[in-house]
Amino acid sequence: MNARIEDARIEDARPPGRSRRVAGLAARVLARTLLLAAGLAVAAVGFGWFVDAHRETVAYLSAPACGSPAAVPGAPCTAHETGTVRAKRIVNGNDDTEYELTVARETVTGGFFDVGAAFYEDVAVGTYVDLTVWNGRVAELSYHGHRARNPDTPWLASFQVALVVAAGATLTVYGVGGLRRDTWKFPLIAYGFFVLAAFFGSLIFVGAQWPLALVLGIPVACWLLLTAMVTGANLAG
Template structure:
């Protein structure tokens, strides 16, 4: 067969122009988001908003406890110049010391008195050494009372503030704020939520413990509420950032 003759199996030549075929783009199908990714993107906003709402609720509970302790410390006694007409004030009731004892500690001693009231069960109070030494079983002391709670025990110039810390409310808002941090982080990582459930639970627990410790300090110190809230908000943002960095590096 001559070299310039066409092969037998080749199709006959045609003069009709052929349309150029478009090059296939293997990334085209991957570029269009799937339905699942779209749903996740839409769900991020409500989850983030839910996390912020839970956090705000926790801070509201913190403010309630903060103001409750502030009230206990600043409320005036009724029938005194500091008590304004019609304003909230604390009443005074007599109590009788029924028992006193010491509790040695590391380098210090705790002094306690048990006081009986006419309208309530007996209760123990921590007092100073001078207060402890000036009373004995049977001594009549004064109790400053607000809404049924003893705020202060006094005797001849000695004063001892009663501990009225709302422990349950304190635990409640600490857990709520920890859950708020976990929800905010979950909103940012919805596509990996199944793999991150354990880490988010640990983050919520650690944040709750840290919140409880920090809040106890702020409530006890009683700085102005605005300053306390600013510190709390800064620590919350730090918790979110720390959780974000932990997830990114895991």
């Protein structure tokens, strides 16, 4: 009888400590799961913004010509003008050589445009070149088969994308590896690293004239790789 009472007391003494450990483990797993889910969701939003910025940057390629039957009144369309080369200049940099043309437009003040070497060599001062105008600015120059894009660099959109994508990556890192109290500075460093990488990556790919699968797939793959590297550094620390 006494043995049974003693066994009952032992059983009554064990569950509270065990329950606390189980509850603590469950809380940690839940917290990390929520961080991981939030990180992936936030990153998805950021990449959605990236796709929107890309479509806006290259929209002129598929837009109808103004005045054509396909053009809808009030909707954006591409206008075509003739410009005149007023000056040529070669700029020798440390890493490469840039070729610039000063082109005068028919209706507004012209400007400097970067072109390729072959384009530069085939025109002279006074040559007429074709201009594709999108939303009031020259989006592309062309001449006898040569094309030179003049993209509108989406600085603000790229920065906004970088902030969101970096937040998603940082949350994902700590959703996978957890956050330790002795490394409180690491999240700030990781976030700053992700912001820089995402910003310059967005600037590179947002105007690429490739299939969307590549334009989106390559940045996503880079995001996964960098996130995995930082996660490994977090776990190793």
